[in-house]
Amino acid sequence: MSIYEIIGGILILIGASFLFLGGLGIYRMPDVYNRLQAGTKATTLGAMSLILGVGVVKMEDSWTWIVKMAIIIIFIAISNPISSHALARAMYHRKRMPYIKGDPDKMDAYKDAVAEQEKAEDKKD
Amino acid sequence: MKKAIVILMLAVFGYFLAITFLDPQFEAERNRDGVKKFYLDKTVSELKTANTVTAIVVNFRGFDTLGEVTVLFLAATALGSILFKKRHHIGDRTVLLPASAIVGSGAKLIFPAITLLGVYVFVHGHLTPGGGFQGGTIIATGFLLMLIAYRDFSISHNILSVIESLAGIGFVTFGLLGFMNGGTFLQNFLGTGVLNDLLSGGVIPIIYILVGFKVAAELTGLIYTVLHEKG
Amino acid sequence: MDIIFYITIGLLSLGMIFSIIRFIKGPTAGDRTVALDTMTTLMVAGLVLLSAVFDRFIYADVALIYGVLGFIGVIVIARYLEGAL
């Protein structure tokens, strides 16, 4: 096992765990803003790390891999924040209220409120 | 009642499909080679095109591609015809609120990159996956991004239709040139170069580039038409 | 090296499953779009990983294009939800 494979492997594993955490966060977080945090920030880092790792692993054979991986990373670095921003802004303009931390009872109230709001909002479309 | 009939029909249909495709016989009796081997050999030895799929799409079955380009052309024209209104004015899109500065500058930043990517995809169509259709689609999607981000971004329909026409004429002309030079339509009449060079494959990259321009213009026009349609 | 690929594929699949659950559960359009966005990023990573697994450099093009176009799709949905398309 060469040094490239070790470094690359570690990067890939880090990336994979961040991507997994992003997916988990999407599932676990209480409201849409929090989900956005998990779903875009964590996965952006994860994807970048994983892709870099793949490039590093393949660097042993040729340099073309790392160049293309760098291009993909740059694209992800530009595009993911923009899309998450656009989504957050869309949610904000739809007057989706964020969930305020508190005791579990409020969670249900929040869910009800969101459902109510969603019903009212969607009618307008 | 109606659903029961439909499900019965689907069951019959699915049964036919299943006894065809899921039968081990289907795999055992088939003629694996057919035309495949010939294509793989000739692509390397004569056309010098790295991507066999491109060679098939543009050269061996180039007539299909001509038809395919025509389908897109027709679809774009049909869209214009179907959504045609008596007083034909391309009004303002009713953009209720402009896109934020982040989306705007991001679009500005990424738009040239997307265009470049599209150009890369169709220029390298004979070497890597992709080609005219994919590259054209990518460029058109880039234009869509600009249209969404900027409310006053507009594309001249005339320029699009000129590009589209010229590219289409170029495609057919190359086919006819093949007819004049080699005796059959769409025949390759240029030197084929060395495998995996950018300048290899004879007319294949040229035709794919023309297809790329044509598809990009068509799809951009199509998106533009639909986007400015207010129901 | 293979073991790393296995673990990674497993983690990516799990992440994908969670996004899909979120996609199905909703409850609002925004949540679903976030799930789609996450799925797009996961898929880009997965495609890159697959190109490494198959050891074909040219497959990475698919990931690149998928990333770019998926992002535009998400922006279109976001603008629609904003009511500004």
Added chain:
Amino acid sequence: MDTTELIRIGVYGTSILLILIGLYAVLTKRSLIKIIIGLSIIDGGIHLLLIGIGYIKDGTAPIFSPGSENAVARMVDPVPQALVLTAIVIGFGVTAVALSLVIRLYRHHNTLKIDEIKNLKW
């Protein structure tokens, strides 16, 4: 049952299921957009079926990039791929025309329900 067999049955079975699901949507759904979604699901199923036909054990893509010139025996069938390429583009053209027809029907009838658009007998 070896791996290739498993992949083959899975891919074919799923494609058939997709075709059936799409057909079900086209035949029973009452919303015009749902019908078009059904059509595109059918298209997806058929494309998958076509790619599945070309797949072979341990195959690799039919692209002679540097380093894989000698893999001819392992290359999958390029013809179905070319056909699918054509079919995808054609399918997109049809979908675009269909959606423009939907927009026009909505303009006239102010509804997407097929039951209410019946100036002609369906």
Added chain:
Amino acid sequence: MVGSPVFLIAIPLLAAFLIPLLGMVWKELVRIVPGLVLAYLTFLSATLYIDVINSDTIVETIAGWRAPWGIDLVFSPLTGFLSTIMTFMGFIVWLYSYRFKRNVEFEAAKKYFIFLMLLVAASVGIVITGDIFNQFVFIEITGISAYALTAFYTGRNSAEAAFKYLVMGSLSASALLIAIIIVYAQLGTLNMAEIAANIDNMNVEYRIIAMIFFIIGIGVEAEIFPLNGWAPDAYTEAPGPVGGAFAGIVVKAGIYAMVRMMFTLFNISGPMQILIIIGMITLIIAETSALRQDKLKRMLAYSSIGQMGLVLVAFGMGTQAGVFAALFLMLNHAIIKPMLFLSGSYLEFNTKNKYIKEITGMGKKMPVVSAIFVLGALAISGLPPFSGFWSKLSVLTAAADENMILIITLVLIISLVEIVYYFRVINRLFFFDYDLEISVEPHKPGWNGMVALFVLAGIILFIGFYPSSVTGFLDLAARDLMDTHDYINNVLQLGQSIIQ
């Protein structure tokens, strides 16, 4: 040789791409160029056809790869015959709609003529191609131009008809694609001649399933029974000349594709009975529906479907005489039905709801057009001495040769039904009292429309009086269709390979 069969496809496509540019130079060009192209195609097709009859089938390869590998175009006595009729009818339809009232606007005219030209070109493509996937592509081109033409007028319910057509069309295209997949998976080729040569290597079970999917796939274009629901609506809602183009051009291509598939591709004992059964069901249902229609174009549409059923029955006899009769019917139908549509379109031009009762008394206001309509009606119901009589007679003789009493009775009854519903219209035209309430002002036909109608009427009368002038061609075409072996030889063995 004046050109090659490939020009039949390439030139219209070139012109279609060129027309938007020409429109910027001079607006009238968008109307003239398609006509020139269609005239050229007619000329080219006719010249090639004469060549083919005198010498041998032309097999044109594309991209320098001969038959099993590349796509090839087969211009044989049969396909040449059909493509000549189609291009000629395309030209006539162009002539008729050259100054059609609603087409005067530039943008609309541009699109209309592009669609029309591509409709003709793609239908010719369906006929002359020798590759099943290429045929699929041409079917899709035909389909999309047909959807666009159906939805051409924004004022009517045309979008609804077009949507219906589109859903059926794309479902059937999917079925066609599945059939192509089965065939390709089993035989590893897409070339028709190669398939026909190797069809015995294919399991009979898969052959039958592939054939069923093929029939579903082509059935929409060919208007066979369960798949023709789109036809009456599309014919009614489309512009008048387009109805004629559908009946005269598109359906012919569909029927051709079907019989080529049945006769050449799938060599199963029994497909002919399938054709007869499908044809009879189509015939009976369509003709009885035509009897109940109260709109002129709808009635014509059902009549057209019925005629196609009759054509299938004749093909299904599977004998030389039967095929001959079927081709004769196709020729007659290709000329008469567009004529009925074109003249009928003038008759009902100013009516509000296009009902038959609204054209009462038109015989006195528009005597020439009405006379041409009556000529067409008499000819298509098979009354002597018009051309339709000879084709029905040949069907009857072909059936008599095979002792098919059922078919003979059916054809006679159907002819009676046709006479009944056409006389209903003729009665309205000439013998009903002029009623101020429902009667409308006539539309003054342009010179171009009248020329088109007179040419068609002349052909009908000519064939009616000298049927022997076409029987030679039909005989050759029928022999060409029957001889599978010859087709395979022609396509696959070009002699020397032209691969470098």
Added chain:
Amino acid sequence: MNYLVFIIGFLLLVLIGAALYAVYQKDLLYAVIATGVISLALTGLFLVLQAPDVALTEAAIGVALTTIIFIITIRNTVRYEDEKDNVKK
């Protein structure tokens, strides 16, 4: 058992699930997003089945363009399958 079977199986399940969801969802917007998910799974499948050309086409046309055109159509018409959920503008 190798990883290919796992990946293909997973993507096939996603495919069927998304197709069923797209058919049964009443909200057309979600159904359209589900077709985007179908395209996503198809892209992955095409790549695994060694058809990068097709995967690229599906990514370009299926994921982006088709979804976008569907959404624009929904923008121009209505969002819900059931009429009663749509409030007239």
